[in-house]
Amino acid sequence: xxxxxxxxxxxxxxxxxxxxxxxxxxxxxxxxxxxxxxxxxxxxxxxxxxxxxxxxxxxxxxxxxxxxxxxxxxxxxxxxxxxxxxxxxxxxxxxxxxxxxxxxxxxxxxxxxxxxxxxxxxxxxxxxxxxxxxxxxxxxxxxxxxxxxxxx
Ligand code: DQA
Numbered sequence: 001x002x003x004x005x006x007x008x009x010x011x012x013x014x015x016x017x018x019x020x021x022x023x024x025x026x027x028x029x030x031x032x033x034x035x036x037x038x039x040x041x042x043x044x045x046x047x048x049x050x051x052x053x054x055x056x057x058x059x060x061x062x063x064x065x066x067x068x069x070x071x072x073x074x075x076x077x078x079x080x081x082x083x084x085x086x087x088x089x090x091x092x093x094x095x096x097x098x099x100x101x102x103x104x105x106x107x108x109x110x111x112x113x114x115x116x117x118x119x120x121x122x123x124x125x126x127x128x129x130x131x132x133x134x135x136x137x138x139x140x141x142x143x144x145x146x147x148x149x150x151x152x
Pocket of ligand 1: 016078108
């Protein structure tokens, strides 16, 4: 039986536009366009549609999450520093009720204490942290697996 065409929104939060030049010892040497290209290749393998957006602004990210409603079946998000501060992004994810996977390039649990808490994790399907650019690819695989196997 043919599978329904899934569409995933990838959201990159603040400072991720600086990837490649930003603390490469922590975040790696790939820039955002290169990460998006890898995601596009992975999406093609998984046979899902994918859209990308990056913003340094909390409200813009909230608007993007709202606009995913009815357009995308899943959200892959690296909320950047807003992970640790944003009730608004958490409420947006909970509000649209679109299955969401949270990803981080670095292992936030090996870093400063303030990075150990995520406002997003309790409303996400799950979280992947610490595998560099691969975190995004693993996150996309996990999200698509979840979408194709969810029973509710
Ligand atoms: C990050 C981890 C956050 O703590 C940090 O503020 C970022 C990037 C990561 O991908 O490792 O901006 O989300």
